Structures are given as C-alpha cells and as structure tokens.
Amino acid sequence: MEQYVIKGGNPLEGEVTIAGAKNAALGILAAAVMTDQEVTIENVPNVRDTRVLLQAIQGIGASVRYIDEHTVAICGGTINPNNDLCVDDEFIRKIRASYYLLGALLGKYNQSKVALPGGCEIGARPIDLHIKGFEALGATVTIANGMIQAKAEALVGKHIYMDITSVGATINVMMAAVLADGKTTIENAAKEPHIVDVANFLNSMGANIKGAGTDVIRIRGVKELHGTTYSIIPDQIEAGTFMVAAAATKGNVLIKNVIPKHLEAITSKLNEMGATVIEYDDSVRVMVDKRLKSTNIKTLPYPGFPTDMQPQMTAALALSNGTSVVTESIFENRFKYVAELSRMGAHIRVEGNTAIIDGVPTYSGAAVVAPDLRAGAALVIAALVANDFSTISDIKYIQRGYEKFEEKLRELGALIEKVETEKDIQKFKFKVS
Numbered sequence: 142m143e144q145y146v147i148k149g150g151n152p153l154e155g156e157v158t159i160a161g162a163k164n165a166a167l168g169i170l171a172a173a174v175m176t177d178q179e180v181t182i183e184n185v186p187n188v189r190d191t192r193v194l195l196q197a198i199q200g201i202g203a204s205v206r207y208i209d210e211h212t213v214a215i216c217g218g219t220i221n222p223n224n225d226l227c228v229d230d231e232f233i234r235k236i237r238a239s240y241y242l243l244g245a246l247l248g249k250y251n252q253s254k255v256a257l258p259g260g261c262e263i264g265a266r267p268i269d270l271h272i273k274g275f276e277a278l279g280a281t282v283t284i285a286n287g288m289i290q291a292k293a294e295a296l297v298g299k300h301i302y303m304d305i306t307s308v309g310a311t312i313n314v315m316m317a318a319v320l321a322d323g324k325t326t327i328e329n330a331a332k333e334p335h336i337v338d339v340a341n342f343l344n345s346m347g348a349n350i351k352g353a354g355t356d357v358i359r360i361r362g363v364k365e366l367h368g369t370t371y372s373i374i375p376d377q378i379e380a381g382t383f384m385v386a387a388a389a390t391k392g393n394v395l396i397k398n399v400i401p402k403h404l405e406a407i408t409s410k411l412n413e414m415g416a417t418v419i420e421y422d423d424s425v426r427v428m429v430d431k432r433l434k435s436t437n438i439k440t441l442p443y444p445g446f447p448t449d450m451q452p453q454m455t456a457a458l459a460l461s462n463g464t465s466v467v468t469e470s471i472f473e474n475r476f477k478y479v480a481e482l483s484r485m486g487a488h489i490r491v492e493g494n495t496a497i498i499d500g501v502p503t504y505s506g507a508a509v510v511a512p513d514l515r516a517g518a519a520l521v522i523a524a525l526v527a528n529d530f531s532t533i534s535d536i537k538y539i540q541r542g543y544e545k546f547e548e549k550l551r552e553l554g555a556l557i558e559k560v561e562t563e564k565d566i567q568k569f570k571f572k573v574s
C-alpha cells in the first residue's frame with residue numbers, strides 16, 4: 142500500500158504552481174456532455190477524481206480524448222439516449238461527484254440513473270436538495286435498488302429555494318435547468334468560485350445563466366448547447382493548502398497561478414496568526430519567521446472560511462502560541478483526523494462540532510493514517526513540521542485532490558517520498574540522515 146514517508150523540520154521555500162480547481166472540474170466535465178458537439182476543457186487537474194469521472198463519462202457512451210495531461214476533449218454526441226443512461230455504482234463508490242451526471246443527463250435527455258452516493262468520512266452528505274430541485278423542475282425521482290432514477294416528460298423552469306446552501310445541489314440543479322422550458326431561479330444558491338466557473342462554462346456553451354456567485358441564480362432555458370473551449374480556474378483549496386504549509390513550517394513560498402480574491406478568508410486568518418501574505422495579480426507570497434499566534438475559525442459557505450481548509454488550518458493552529466477554537470459548521474464529522482494529529486503531539490479537545498486547540502511548540506513524528514482528503518493534507522503539514530520521521534498511509538485520499546503533491550513539496554525543500562515497503566522507508570531514512 143502506498144504511503145508517504147517524511148522527514149520534517151525544513152521550512153518550505155521557493156515557488157509552487159497551482160493546478161486547476163478539482164471541484165470546478167468535476168462539475169464542468171459532467172456538464173460537457175450536455176452538447177452533441179465537441180468541448181475542449183483546459184487546465185483540468187490530473188487527479189484521481191477527475192480521471193474517475195472521465196471514465197464514468199466514457200461509460201455512458203461519450204467520447205473522451207486527452208489532448209495533453211491537462212486538456213481533454215469530450216463529445217456527448219456519441220451517447221445513445223436509448224441505452225440505459227446509467228452511471229455505474231463503481232464510479233459513484235469511487236467519487237461522489239459522479240452524481241453531477243444526474244443533473245447533466247436529466248437536463249439533456251429528460252432522464253438519468255445514477256447509483257446512490259453513500260455518506261463518507263466527513264458526514265452523512267444526503268442529496269435531498271438535489272432531488273428537491275429536480276422534482277421542482279418536473280422530474281419524477283425514484284430511489285430503488287441503490288439507484289436514483291430521474292425522468293421527466295419535459296423540464297419546466299421553476300423558482301427553487303435551497304433550504305441549505307449546497308455546492309453540489311446548486312451545480313446539479315443549474316445543469317438540469319439550462320435546457321428547461323422557461324425561467325428557473327435558485328434562491329440561497331451556493332456562491333463558491335467553482336459554482337461561478339461551472340456557470341461561466343455553461344454560458345460559453347450557449348446557456349443563459351445570470352447571478353452565479355450571488356445567492357440568487359437566474360437561468361433562462363435555451364433550446365440546445367454548442368461546443369466550446371474553456372479553461373478551469375485555479376484550485377482555491379490547493380492554493381490554501383500550500384499557503385498554510387508555508388506558514389506552519391515558518392517558510393517563504395510564492396504560490397503561483399491563483400486568484401487572490403478566492404483566497405481572502407485564508408489570507409485574512411493567516412494575517413491574524415502573524416504570517417506575512419503579499420498579494421500579486423495571480424500569485425501570493427506567504428512568509429513566517431516566528432511562532433504563529435492563535436486565532437478562532439468558523440467554517441462557512443463562501444466567502445466565509447472554507448470547510449475544505451479546516452483540517453489544514455487546525456494543523457497550523459495546533460502549533461500556535463495560545464488557545465484557538467475551530468468550529469465546523471458545514472459537516473457533522475470533520476474532526477476525525479484530530480486523533481491522528483494528537484499522536485503527533487497536538488493538544489486538541491473536540492466537543493461536538495468544535496475543536497479547542499492548545500498550541501504546542503512543535504510536532505513529533507509518528508505513523509498516522511489519512512481519514513479523508515483534506516485531513517490527509519493536514520497530516521502532511523504536521524509531518525513537515527516535526528523534526529523527525531513520519532509515515533502517512535491511505536494516501537489514496539490525498540491523491541484524489543492534489544496533483545503531484547509530493548513532487549511539489551519536494552521542490553519546496555520538503556524531504557518526502559511516496560513508498561510502498563518498509564525497505565523503501567529504510568532507504569529513505571538512510572538517504573536523508
């Protein structure tokens with residue numbers, strides 16, 4: 142089983158370039174099948190989640206052609222709607238976001254069938270709001286045999302109120318509405334940068350979507366969509382992860398290919414913690430030369446502090462001078478990694494959806510297990526700080542959302558390798574000692 146072995150203690154220094162946004166790419170790749178013409182998508186992050194979704198898209202009959210590592214051409218024209226427009230369970234089990242094909246295929250063919258996504262490590266993650274939106278547009282949604290089936294004679298635009306601000310439901314319902322008859326309004330819509338990117342992508346295909354990035358999205362249905370070439374925005378969370386890693390290791394890193402506006406909540410918190418963050422047009426520099434200060438964090442929908450940065454920031458706050466409080470208001474079970482951080486010396490008490498963190502001067506190395514994607518990144522940050530050896534297993538989670546993670550860290554001076562055997566670990570230890 143692949144794992145990371147890390148010898149920490151080196152401040153991260155140098156430059157790193159951020160890849161395309163995973164959570165924008167997953168919506169955009171699914172939406173690409175909504176036209177029969179070829180769509181070319183650039184700056185696709187080469188991570189496990191996008192590769193699996195592209196396999197699911199091929200699985201329903203669309204053609205997928207890699208032009209280069211980060212550019213893919215998709216043509217939905219080869220999909221045969223008379224076939225069972227079904228997204229296999231294997232793809233849903235691998236990545237929940239395969240359920241974006243539910244909205245894309247329903248929007249284009251008035252029918253779709255997708256395996257029910259289970260919950261995951263961070264919470265139950267129901268999809269009731271996705272279903273409520275599809276039903277509002279006139280679809281009949283049935284759940285049987287572990288599958289969700291959505292069918293409609295015709296989809297008709299409606300006023301839809303989202304009880305909870307949901308990224309996935311906003312994207313899925315937006316896709317189902319772009320070819321519906323008439324006008325759809327999505328109230329209490331999610332405003333994340335990736336929502337705007339999916340809306341801009343659909344508009345580049347001829348959709349008529351206004352208001353993405355605000356909490357009211359207005360969609361006027363069009364007859365059909367056409368081909369386009371589109372480049373995905375940089376990944377806000379990958380950028381934030383490297384910003385926090387630079388701060389936690391008291392380094393000096395220029396993070397390139399970012400949209401600083403998308404990073405405002407992270408920048409603001411790092412400033413409160415005593416980091417120096419310099420913003421340029423498409424990059425940010427993070428510098429820290431002394432122990433970080435404590436602060437408090439509450440995760441909120443964008444533009445609030447992103448839940449996907451909660452574990453990474455907690456790993457940095459666990460080193461700060463003082464007591465910090467982190468409140469997770471989006472998911473009900475996103476502190477599972479705290480037990481692993483505690484094995485590395487962190488002093489954190491979890492009470493419900495709140496973590497009370499008493500800062501310690503540093504971490505000690507340990508063998509830890511990544512419970513999910515962003516928690517895995519947090520454990521890597523802790524291991525980079527510990528002036529000691531650590532191993533991190535279950536890195537498949539990390540590989541879902543970070544492209545060339547260990548290579549990028551090595552270029553910043555980190556001593557990290559992906560290994561499979563105890564022998565590899567000993568060789569690494571010998572090499573770096």
Ligand code: EPZ
Nearest residue numbers: 164238266267268269270271305307308309310449471472
């Ligand atoms: C997206 O998940 C992201 N995933 C998550 O990133 C991210 O943490 C989350 O948005 C919040 O920003 C992708 O974009 C692929 P939600 P999603 O619907 O869409 C509840 C990562 O690390 N809810 O905004 O599933 C839900 O349980 C991943 O990249 C319902 O109750 O998140 C949660 O408590 C992890 N019913 C809250 O809403 C619904 O129908 C927000 O979830 C839908 C959601």
